Amino acid sequence: MGKTYYVYILASQRNGTLYIGVTNDLARRVWEHREGLIPGFTKKYGVKHLVYYERFGDIGLAIHREKQMKKYKREWKLNLIQRDNVEWRDLYEDFIG
DSSP, X not given: OOOOEEEEEEXXXXXXXXXXXXXXXXXXXXXXXXXXXXXXXXXXXXOOEEEEEEEESOHHHHHHHHHHHXXXXXXXXXXXXXXXXXXXXXXXXXXXX
């Protein structure tokens, strides 16, 4: 079985500050954001709620998607989240099971 990669969106609160990233270990990476272990943007703005993610079997495709998503306007990103996560729930607990 191949490795899985994730493109994810974190939010500071509903319709708040958004952050898009890519990782091969979504549970660990989101935990690091939640605990404030990653210096920079997410720590500074309290961006720690997992509101959207996509799975990929190829790192190149995941990175391409991340770059693509970052270029889109905020409204497009909000609509993407809203489509799959109407209540803007933090998906972290569901993801880690």
